[in-house]
Structure formats: C-alpha cells, structure tokens
Amino acid sequence: MAETKSLAVVGGGQMGSGIAQLGAMHGLHVWLLDTDSAALSRATKSISSSLQRFVSKGQLSQAARTEALKRLKCTSNIEDLRSADFVVEAIVESEDVKKKLFIELDKITKSSAILASNTSSISITRLATATSRPRQVIGMHFMNPPPVMKLVEIIRGADTSDETYHATKALAERFRKTVICSQDYSGFIVNRILMPMINEAFITLYTGVATKEDIDTGMKLGTNHPMGPLELADFIGLDVCLSIMRVLHTGLGDSKYAPCPLLVQYVDAGRVGRKCGIGVYDYRKQSPRL
Numbered sequence: 216m217a218e219t220k221s222l223a224v225v226g227g228g229q230m231g232s233g234i235a236q237l238g239a240m241h242g243l244h245v246w247l248l249d250t251d252s253a254a255l256s257r258a259t260k261s262i263s264s265s266l267q268r269f270v271s272k273g274q275l276s277q278a279a280r281t282e283a284l285k286r287l288k289c290t291s292n293i294e295d296l297r298s299a300d301f302v303v304e305a306i307v308e309s310e311d312v313k314k315k316l317f318i319e320l321d322k323i324t325k326s327s328a329i330l331a332s333n334t335s336s337i338s339i340t341r342l343a344t345a346t347s348r349p350r351q352v353i354g355m356h357f358m359n360p361p362p363v364m365k366l367v368e369i370i371r372g373a374d375t376s377d378e379t380y381h382a383t384k385a386l387a388e389r390f391r392k393t394v395i396c397s398q399d400y401s402g403f404i405v406n407r408i409l410m411p412m413i414n415e416a417f418i419t420l421y422t423g424v425a426t427k428e429d430i431d432t433g434m435k436l437g438t439n440h441p442m443g444p445l446e447l448a449d450f451i452g453l454d455v456c457l458s459i460m461r462v463l464h465t466g467l468g469d470s471k472y473a474p475c476p477l478l479v480q481y482v483d484a485g486r487v488g489r490k491c492g493i494g495v496y497d498y499r500k501q502s503p504r505l
C-alpha cells in the first residue's frame with residue numbers, strides 16, 4: 216500500500232482537532248471537516264496555540280510550526296475529501312450518525328482510501344458494513360489530547376485487511392505513538408477497563424460514600440492516577456462517557472455496565488464537563504472546583 220500523504224479528519228472537536236494537528240505536524244496535507252463552522256474556528260485556534268506550546272518547550276521550530284499550519288485546511292464541504300489517502304472520523308459517539316457518515320465517505324473518497332474511526336467503543340465491524348470496502352475500515356483510537364498522549368489503540372473489524380492494519384500502524388508510528396491492537400468487542404481495551412472505573416466513581420458519589428473531592432484525591436494519591444476519575448470524566452466529556460457505558464451495557468449484555476443514574480442526570484441537564492464549563496465540577500467560577 217502506498218505511503219499516506221494526505222489525511223482527512225472529520226469532526227473538529229477536541230479529538231479531531233488534535234488528530235489533524237498531528238497529521239500537519241508530521242508532514243501530511245490535512246483537511247479538517249466539521250459541519251459546524253464555529254467548531255472549525257475553535258479548532259484552528261486550539262491547534263495554533265498547541266503548536267506554539269510545542270515551540271515554547273523546544274520540541275518544534277517556529278518554521279516547522281508555520282509549515283504545519285500551512286498544510287492544514289478547514290472545510291464544511293465533504294467533496295473536499297475526495298483526494299484523501301486516509302480518513303479519520305472523530306464525530307459524535309453515535310452509531311447511527313457515524314454509519315451515515317461512513318456511507319457518504321464511501322461514496323466520495325477514492326477507492327483506495329482507508330476509512331478509520333476514532334470511536335471509543337462502537338463496533339468497527341458494524342461501521343464497516345455501511346461501506347462497500349469493509350477491508351479498508353479500521354478503528355484508530357487516539358487518546359485525549361492526541362498531540363500529547365503516547366498511545367494509539369488499533370481495532371481490526373471482522374474483515375479489516377492486513378494491508379489496512381499495516382498502513383494504520385505505520386501512520387500511528389509516523390506520529391510517534393505506541394500501538395496496541397484490540398479485537399473488535401465493545402470498549403476495546405482501554406475503555407473496557409477505564410469506563411467501568413469512572414462509572415463506579417459516579418456510583419460512589421451517588422450513594423453518598425464520599426465527596427467528589429475525596430473520591431478524586433483517593434484515586435490520585437492512593438493509586439497514583441494523574442487525575443481522579445471524576446475530573447477525568449469531566450475532561451473526556453460526560454456525554455462521551457455515558458455513550459460508552461451504553462455501548463458496553465448493550466454490547467456485552469452484563470448489568471454491571473449499567474450507567475450510574477447520576478451520570479445520566481448530569482448529561483440530561485447539559486452538564487457535560489469541561490467543554491461546556493460544568494460537569495461534576497463547576498469550571499465557570501474563579502476557583503475550578505466549587
């Protein structure tokens with residue numbers, strides 16, 4: 216398979232913007248697509264300042280930053296993705312919405328293009344069936360934030376070819392990531408283990424065992440986690456956490472994965488975490504933890 220030269224990223228939220236940045240930093244021509252133009256403006260700003268942080272830390276030259284920004288283009292027109300060698304989808308964690316996108320991508324992109332999903336939990340095999348090229352569909356799960364976190368989890372669907380796997384692994388390695396490979400079962404490796412822990416932290420809060428601060432401090436100082444599970448949930452997005460728990464619950468069929476009612480209630484109330492200013496913690500006030 217030919218080397219990947221152009222990348223398209225669909226979804227310019229916290230994950231898609233970071234993946235687009237990685238592509239541009241590592242010499243690829245990148246299209247970043249989002250249906251929401253405000254999301255694209257936010258993405259451009261966040262990529263520009265993240266690249267500046269790499270420069271300040273001496274990890275990137277100012278000239279390389281300028282070149283990376285030149286290689287990145289934003290669009291809301293899916294037709295612009297025609298020439299992409301490799302597409303990474305990072306839109307909302309909904310199987311129906313992702314399938315609709317895969318149907319469109321399958322029609323628009325060239326026949327050799329690989330269609331990857333950054334899904335946290337949804338079946339790659341089922342996304343692949345929405346296309347006419349299941350051999351070229353794969354899971355490429357970046358961690359948050361993609362420019363910083365060292366891991367990429369690759370998920371092979373039932374029909375993913377060896378060629379697609381090797382091209383995806385080569386791309387992740389070009390981004391200087393360590394690759395792990397998972398079978399296509401709900402939640403894969405990382406979220407299969409992480410999300411039940413986060414859900415259990417919500418249950419601990421919901422049942423009055425302890426305050427949110429003590430739950431997070433307990434896990435940070437007691438088990439050496441860099442962030443407490445509730446802070447981490449706010450960082451990931453409570454809507455994303457809830458979607459993943461629902462996928463685990465349905466996909467694995469065990470009641471131990473039932474989402475905590477408090478997590479459901481926060482999402483119903485629009486308290487989805489840092490990205491909206493309030494989740495378990497309130498980030499709108501002076502103090503980050505009120």
Ligand SMILES: NC(=O)c1ccc[n+]([C@@H]2O[C@H](COP(=O)([O-])OP(=O)(O)OC[C@H]3O[C@@H](n4cnc5c(N)ncnc54)[C@H](O)[C@@H]3O)[C@@H](O)[C@H]2O)c1
Pocket residue numbers: 225226227228229230231248249250251254304305306307308309312316333334335336356357358359450451452455
């Ligand atoms: N947040 C995390 O920590 C994390 C980590 C790993 C993987 N993921 C996965 O990455 C994906 C994106 O998560 P996120 O946190 O970046 O979400 P987000 O809400 O920050 O961004 C999603 C973006 O997709 C756009 N979008 C929605 N539907 C679209 C469509 N049909 N076409 C084009 N753009 C569309 C939205 O406008 C939004 O800007 C999800 O599948 C999620 O499970 C998230």
